[in-house]
Amino acid sequence: xxxxxxxxxxxxxxxxxxxxxxxxxxxxxxxxxxxxxxxxxxxxxxxxxxxxxxxxxxxxxxxxxxxxxxxxxxxxxxxxxxxxxxxxxxxxxxxxxxxxxxxxxxxxxxxxxxxxxxxxxxxxxxxxxxxxxxxxxxxxxxxxxxxxxxxxxxxxxxxxxxxxxxxxxxxxxxxxxxxxxxxxx
Numbered sequence: 001x002x003x004x005x006x007x008x009x010x011x012x013x014x015x016x017x018x019x020x021x022x023x024x025x026x027x028x029x030x031x032x033x034x035x036x037x038x039x040x041x042x043x044x045x046x047x048x049x050x051x052x053x054x055x056x057x058x059x060x061x062x063x064x065x066x067x068x069x070x071x072x073x074x075x076x077x078x079x080x081x082x083x084x085x086x087x088x089x090x091x092x093x094x095x096x097x098x099x100x101x102x103x104x105x106x107x108x109x110x111x112x113x114x115x116x117x118x119x120x121x122x123x124x125x126x127x128x129x130x131x132x133x134x135x136x137x138x139x140x141x142x143x144x145x146x147x148x149x150x151x152x153x154x155x156x157x158x159x160x161x162x163x164x165x166x167x168x169x170x171x172x173x174x175x176x177x178x179x180x181x182x183x184x185x
Contacts, residue, residue, distance in 0.1 A: 027105040029113075029183060031145050034099045034106065037084070039185040044092035046071060046084065053081065068097075079103060101181045108144060114181045119174035121148055130167045136179065137167055149180035 026035040033039075036049045047055060054074040071084040081103045088094035104115040110124040121127070121139060129140040137155065139148040152160045154176035159165060 027103075027107060029101065029106050029108045029144070029146075031143065031183075032185065034082070034101065034183050037096060037099060039095065041096055042092065043071070043086045043094050043096075046073075052076065070100075075103075082106075096185050098182050098184045101183065106181075112181075114178060116148075116178050116181075117174060118148075118150060118154075118169075118172045118176040118178075121178070122169055122172075122174075127169050130169065130172075132163055132165055132167050134163060137172065139169075139172075144183065145185070146181065146183045148178045149182070150176045151179045 024036060028035060037046075041049070050073050053076060056072040056074065057069055068086055068089045071086070072080060073082040073084065074080050083100040083102065085097045085099070086094040087097045101114050104113045107113040108124075112120055112124060118139070121141065125141045125143050127139055128142040131138040131140070135152055137150045137152060139150065140146075141148070150172065154173060156171075156173070159167065159171060
C-alpha cells in the first residue's frame with residue numbers, strides 16, 4: 001500500500017499543477033479575433049471551425065462576377081451567424097478580409113453587438129471617422145478595426161439626403177440602431 005501512495009501523490013500534484021487551457025469564447029469580438037476566427041485564419045479552416053454549422057458559398061467560380069464571394073455561416077436551426085469575406089477569390093489559403101456579424105451573441109468586451117445603438121458605441125469607444133453614404137452612415141472605430149453601419153432612416157430628416165454634409169457624432173440620435181457590424185482584418 002505504501003508503495004502506491006508516493007506515485008499517486010506525485011500524479012495528483014502533476015495533474016493539479018497543469019495549467020488548464022483557456023477556452024475561446026465562440027462569440028467574443030476583438031480587434032484581431034471573432035470567436036474562433038482571427039486575422040491569420042485561412043479559408044480552408046472555416047469548414048473545421050464551423051463543422052456543426054451550415055456553410056454556404058453560393059458561387060464556386062466567381063471569375064466572371066468581378067468580386068470575391070462571401071462565405072455565409074448559418075446555425076443548424078437556420079439563423080445566420082456571420083458573413084465572411086476572404087482576401088482572395090477561389091483561394092483556399094487566402095485569409096479573411098472582413099466579417100459581418102449578424103448574430104447578436106457576437107459581442108465585444110464592452111458589450112457592443114449587432115443590436116447595439118449609437119449611444120452604446122459612442123459611450124464605449126472613440127469614434128475615428130463617420131462616413132456619409134447614400135443610404136447610410138458608417139461609423140469607424142479603430143480600436144476594434146470595425147465599422148458600424150446606421151441606416152439614414154435613423155437620422156433626422158434634414159440629414160438623410162445631403163451626402164456632402166459632414167456628420168458629427170453629436171448629430172446622430174443616441175437611439176439610432178446599428179444595421180451592420182463589420183470587423184476588418
